[in-house]
Amino acid sequence: MEAFKSQSETQSKAPLEFALGMKGGNGDSSYAYNSSPQLRIIQAVKPILENGIYENMKLKFDVRGIFRIADFGCGTGQNTLLVADTIVSAVQRLLKEQEMPEFEVYFTDLPSNDFNSLFRMLPCTRSYFPAAVCGSHFRRLFARKSLQFCHSSMSLHWLSQVPETVQQRRSPRVYVSSDSEEGVAPAYLHQFDTDMT
Structure with a gap:
């Protein structure tokens, strides 16, 4: 599949972070253009994700006005934004009777991910503050107790x-x-x- 960089392109760099990366941009061979199988999976599990949020998230929690979400292995493209929107919308519906926190969404992936293309796709009007966090999820990426919700659609199998x-x-x-x-x-x-x- 052309959406993955060849091993020879990346083999000389660090083993995990650069062994396999997605092709950036929005061209015909980019990951964003060739991720329709992943979209079908995201759409299929969307009700499960929403139900998991409703059933497992406590209605009373201390977010100090900010609800922080991390998407591990976010990739690039509209799929990533669909996941972020799904999570934020589900939490907003759940908290509708409470004071609404502000939302921060951390898009996390390997340093080779094309975060520039992802951030260019962000709509001007969105209900969260986006940020990128580069690194492997096999290492610590966030301070203790700093996240309220973590998501990984298709990266934890690596x-x-x-x-x-x-x-x-x-x-x-x-x-x-x-x-x-x-x-x-x-x-x-x-x-x-x-x-x-």
Whole structure:
């Protein structure tokens, strides 16, 4: 898929942050132009996201007038703005009986993300203050207790590394099922647990 930069373009840089990046801009081969499968996923899970906000968010919370949202692995394009609008609108509906906070939305992704194109797409009238935060979500990006809501649509499946026990077998797996070689699926689950901690 042309929307991803080739490995040779990025291999000489830092391993995780530059191993795989999206093509910027709005051209025919850009990620923004070629992300319709991701849009279908976002549209399909939109009711689940909204319902999760309604069911799990406490009505009484201390935001000191600001509600901060982070979208991890935001990418570039209208999909990103749709997610931000969905979250902000759902929280506004939930808090309609309370004093409405101001909203800050942090678009977070790897440094190779085309944040300039994303910010050019922002509508002039929006219900939140946008900001970009560059970096890997495998490292700390925000101060403790500074966010009220975190979202990741399609980035948390990227592990920081192939599990060491799988590397030792010289057989990295892309697909892992319950039928796979003994110890492989648990190794990937352990790596996921480690990364998310």
